[in-house]
Amino acid sequence: MNKISITGIGIVSPSGIDKRKFWSNVKAGRSAIERITRFDSSKYTSQIAGHVHELDAYSNVSSRLLKKIDMFSHMGLVGTELALQDAGLDLEKENLDRAGIFMGNALGGWLFAETELRDLYIEGREGVSPFAASAWFPAAPQGQISIKYKMKGYSKTVVADRASSLQAIAYGARTLNRGKNDFIVAGGMEAPVTPYALLCCQTSGMLTQKNDTPKTAYRPYDISRDGYAIAEGAGIVILEPQDRVKNRNAHVYANIIGYGTTTDGVDRIHPAMDGAGLASAIKIALKNAGLSPNDIDYICLDGAGTKTGDITEAMGINAVFNGASKRMIASAPKSIFGNMLGATGALDVITTVLAMEHGIVPPTINVDNKDPECDINLCANTAVERIINNALIINRGRGGINCALVLQKP
Amino acid sequence: MKVENAVKEILNKVLDVKPEEIQPDKSLEESFGVDSTEMVEILIGLKKALGVNIGDNELKKAHTFNEIVAILKSKGALI
Numbered sequence: 001m002n003k004i005s006i007t008g009i010g011i012v013s014p015s016g017i018d019k020r021k022f023w024s025n026v027k028a029g030r031s032a033i034e035r036i037t038r039f040d041s042s043k044y045t046s047q048i049a050g051h052v053h054e055l056d057a058y059s060n061v062s063s064r065l066l067k068k069i070d071m072f073s074h075m076g077l078v079g080t081e082l083a084l085q086d087a088g089l090d091l092e093k094e095n096l097d098r099a100g101i102f103m104g105n106a107l108g109g110w111l112f113a114e115t116e117l118r119d120l121y122i123e124g125r126e127g128v129s130p131f132a133a134s135a136w137f138p139a140a141p142q143g144q145i146s147i148k149y150k151m152k153g154y155s156k157t158v159v160a161d162r163a164s165s166l167q168a169i170a171y172g173a174r175t176l177n178r179g180k181n182d183f184i185v186a187g188g189m190e191a192p193v194t195p196y197a198l199l200c201c202q203t204s205g206m207l208t209q210k211n212d213t214p215k216t217a218y219r220p221y222d223i224s225r226d227g228y229a230i231a232e233g234a235g236i237v238i239l240e241p242q243d244r245v246k247n248r249n250a251h252v253y254a255n256i257i258g259y260g261t262t263t264d265g266v267d268r269i270h271p272a273m274d275g276a277g278l279a280s281a282i283k284i285a286l287k288n289a290g291l292s293p294n295d296i297d298y299i300c301l302d303g304a305g306t307k308t309g310d311i312t313e314a315m316g317i318n319a320v321f322n323g324a325s326k327r328m329i330a331s332a333p334k335s336i337f338g339n340m341l342g343a344t345g346a347l348d349v350i351t352t353v354l355a356m357e358h359g360i361v362p363p364t365i366n367v368d369n370k371d372p373e374c375d376i377n378l379c380a381n382t383a384v385e386r387i388i389n390n391a392l393i394i395n396r397g398r399g400g401i402n403c404a405l406v407l408q409k410p
Numbered sequence: 411m412k413v414e415n416a417v418k419e420i421l422n423k424v425l426d427v428k429p430e431e432i433q434p435d436k437s438l439e440e441s442f443g444v445d446s447t448e449m450v451e452i453l454i455g456l457k458k459a460l461g462v463n464i465g466d467n468e469l470k471k472a473h474t475f476n477e478i479v480a481i482l483k484s485k486g487a488l489i
Contacts, residue, residue: 062426063426064424064425068447126454126457126458129451130447130448130450130454131447131451134447
């Protein structure tokens with residue numbers, strides 16, 4: 001594929017909303033996972049999560065609109081504003097009929113929906129906000145971003161579990177390759193810290209139950225891991241084609257140069273036990289990028305933190321990289337701020353471009369005893385300095401979804 | 411509480427507008443960009459506050475503050 005540049009980033013995360021604060025916390029490996037206090041979670045097997053703080057301090061949303069939208073749209077709007085500012089785009093000079101929005105999330109807006117459903121059963125039909133219908137559905141953030149910024153180009157919302165936003169970013173890049181838009185706002189948002197959403201996540205059996213030790217609970221690739229901690233947040237990037245970037249002399253964080261995706265076709269929750277589907281997605285992405293495994297310096301891992309997830313991810317990587325994997329380094333920085341489900345891919349992209357820019361690999365935290373079955377060169381607990389010219393990002397979702405995106409330093 | 415005050419209170423709650431910002435004979439759409447979904451929310455709020463029911467067809471006729479008040483009074487809202 002032709003290179004597509006990332007020229008702006010917007011972060012709304014438990015590790016910070018501001019780009020500098022986020023990178024400072026991630027680089028240092030400071031866990032942002034806390035006990036859930038938004039509601040009584042004492043009956044849940046998993047009672048911890050990454051929460052976004054200070055959203056109101058960064059909010060660009062009127063109190064009138066806030067009554068009509070769910071938190072996941074709110075976070076998406078804040079992230080979009082930050083990304084547009086970061087890219088230095090002047091929308092008044094843009095042809096907004098050719099401005100696209102590609103978003104991903106897995107759950108939709110349950111904080112709003114749950115409250116209204118409760119009112120439906122208690123008060124009846126007229127107890128429900130008329131905005132419920134337009135607040136909860138997965139494409140709601142896309143609509144709100146479109147309305148706020150008058151962006152009317154070719155747009156999509158992707159729902160693919162934990163791979164949603166990586167797919168959205170990749171499809172955004174492909175769309176620019178086809179010349180359908182001038183630029184694209186891409187990424188994802190998720191707000192899973194609600195009673196029903198947490199329940200749905202819990203029934204997957206993939207959440208950590210180490211509730212008494214939130215900061216060390218999410219521990220991908222450690223022998224004692226028992227699942228991931230969920231997190232809320234949004235990650236937004238601005239995508240632009242090369243010629244446009246040159247014309248406006250824009251700062252480029254990284255270029256998207258390859259993408260591959262496959263599905264396992266094995267189980268509704270768990271990945272295939274041989275990692276072959278993931279290996280296939282990585283091979284497609286590398287071929288698409290015109291790179292060999294030896295060219296990859298860093299892998300941002302899916303890092304589910306489940307035994308099956310970690311072992312099969314390592315198998316998939318090793319099936320492609322063989323000896324090359326000893327040179328390359330890998331980490332799952334989401335162990336720091338939590339797994340944002342449908343938004344996790346966008347945060348992985350943002351974390352990776354910051355790693356490229358700073359020449360620092362952010363760590364996987366809480367790795368006290370690395371699982372010997374996972375033969376990968378893991379950056380554990382402490383960040384390391386490393387020049388990253390090419391990076392691979394892996395996301396996987398329930399239903400056997402495998403995605404791999406290749407980024408290159410400009 | 412007068413019907414007028416009840417309507418002002420609901421408009422404040424739904425639209426974040428102050429009573430002095432309301433122009434009684436100017437359409438809410440023109441004044442505040444009110445859309446059809448917000449009108450439904452306003453009328454649901456009024457039904458809860460005043461105990462009167464406004465049907466969908468009557469709702470479509472109510473564009474201004476004074477028109478809403480008139481419909482409510484015709485329905486027997488007296489407070």
